[in-house]
């Protein structure tokens with residue numbers, strides 16, 4: 001429970017309660033930029049086995065926390081666990097990205113998709129969460145996550161990563177009812193999955209809508225945001241005594257931010273194409289904001305990183321409701337020391353914005 005957390009800055013900031021400094025964590029903080037991650041991955045043999053072995057998933061979840069004073073852990077897993085549990089067969093192909101052995105091509109494929117039981121087919125994720133909670137011993141909160149229905153549908157229909165999204169866009173135009181059937185099924189599955197994560201010990205939830213930004217406005221509303229909103233409504237009361245905040249992240253969503261905050265979420269995560277100060281003005285006090293440094297800045301000098309942190313903190317301004325993060329995942333080419341510089345800069349430079357008068 002958050003009251004028992006030794007460092008509860010993340011949950012407090014997500015709920016817009018006062019904090020002593022701005023909390024910070026990094027999307028993909030456990031990943032290939034860390035040599036110890038690459039070691040554990042080698043030990044596992046491949047990425048999917050790493051995700052599916054709770055002891056190893058726990059080990060890599062903890063790795064960035066041993067290096068840096070981060071304010072949160074995020075469970076090591078992937079958004080593609082659900083389609084894999086539905087029988088599509090996930091593989092990570094070197095320098096290609098995730099691929100499925102089977103993809104979704106028509107409404108029959110959709111009707112035949114099972115609804116995975118989170119404590120059966122996805123038990124390895126719940127076991128990883130339980131292990132990490134024990135390992136964390138209340139130091140910082142643990143974030144659970146899922147992909148959004150739309151983003152998972154793109155991978156299931158394209159059969160993996162895509163540049164053009166021609167198959168999923170084709171289905172949207174030619175067979176919208178079939179696509180809605182898939183999105184509804186995914187929403188049901190994601191709701192069960194996230195509720196199970198909360199019951200296993202996740203203390204905040206993030207929904208990754210990596211590909212919502214490729215849609216035209218009305219399609220974003222109907223095929224992406226609509227379903228995320230339903231999931232948020234279902235999660236709203238999924239906690240015993242303490243609230244489990246939900247963060248929504250649509251990459252490339254600057255023009256839709258006013259609409260996104262109308263979903264029952266507690267926070268939005270924004271990429272670096274938004275101006276965080278302006279976003280704060282646009283949404284008022286409705287939700288907290290997470291973000292939004294461009295990952296590429298981590299390749300620059302220490303001074304440039306610190307300057308950028310300072311500029312984002314200044315743009316957000318005084319008061320709680322900001323969780324510092326990158327605008328998207330950290331890339332494998334980043335020097336690990338640069339992450340330490342970032343985290344320290346956020347903590348040191350943000351105190352002045354949290355002074356109570």
Ligand code: CP3
Pocket residue numbers: 026027028029030031032041047074075076077078079080092097098145161208210328329
């Ligand atoms: O943030 C964290 O530390 C938690 C772990 C996490 C991973 N994937 C581990 C991972 C999270 C939150 C994800 C989410 C995820 N997975 C997203 C949404 C987030 C985003 O970036 O927008 C997406 C689109 C995926 C699908 C996926 N999984 C892709 C496109 C890839 C290939 C990425 C690449 O850089 O090659 C993966 C594999 C993956 N997931 C890796 C990691 C650390 C790389 C695995 C490896 O090569 O060892």
